[in-house]
Amino acid sequence: MKCGQPGSTTLRKTLHWHPEWVGLTILLSPLVYVIVASALRKSEPVAVPLCPTHAVKHRRALITAWGVAAASLVLLGCTFVEIASAGGGEVVGAAFVASLLGLLAAPLVGIAGTRLLRPVFIDDRIVRVTGAGPGFLGGLSPSPWPPG
Numbered sequence: 001m002k003c004g005q006p007g008s009t010t011l012r013k014t015l016h017w018h019p020e021w022v023g024l025t026i027l028l029s030p031l032v033y034v035i036v037a038s039a040l041r042k043s044e045p046v047a048v049p050l051c052p053t054h055a056v057k058h059r060r061a062l063i064t065a066w067g068v069a070a071a072s073l074v075l076l077g078c079t080f081v082e083i084a085s086a087g088g089g090e091v092v093g094a095a096f097v098a099s100l101l102g103l104l105a106a107p108l109v110g111i112a113g114t115r116l117l118r119p120v121f122i123d124d125r126i127v128r129v130t131g132a133g134p135g136f137l138g139g140l141s142p143s144p145w146p147p148g
């Protein structure tokens with residue numbers, strides 16, 4: 001799906017999509033957004049084939065994200081123990097901030113590194129996505145849009 005090489009691993013994902021204007025309802029209230037988004041959300045299971053190289057990249061990004069999250073939690077726990085016993089200090093303060101930054105960064109690393117396909121439209125007939133690589137797209141034959 002990324003480089004056009006034959007897939008050795010097939011990841012099964014469920015893509016979710018709702019119209020973009022639904023995002024504006026969060027300005028009214030997060031609760032309104034959750035209700036409207038879940039009412040209008042379309043979901044579609046997809047199979048994403050990956051070659052060995054891209055499968056390894058995907059797995060590595062996932063492991064990195066979980067590793068950063070786990071290390072940050074351990075560091076955060078250590079700073080709490082240190083603050084409780086010795087009352088802290090500059091080094092403990094810096095470690096505390098670093099652990100919080102790590103906890104913020106982990107999901108971003110995970111999302112950025114593992115996102116394969118992003119849905120841009122889903123209805124009962126069509127699933128449109130972005131994120132396939134040029135190596136894959138170059139191997140497709142052009143088709144008329146919209147499909148008949």
Ligand SMILES: [Zn+2]
Binds near residue numbers: 003004050051054055
């Ligand atoms: Zn590949």
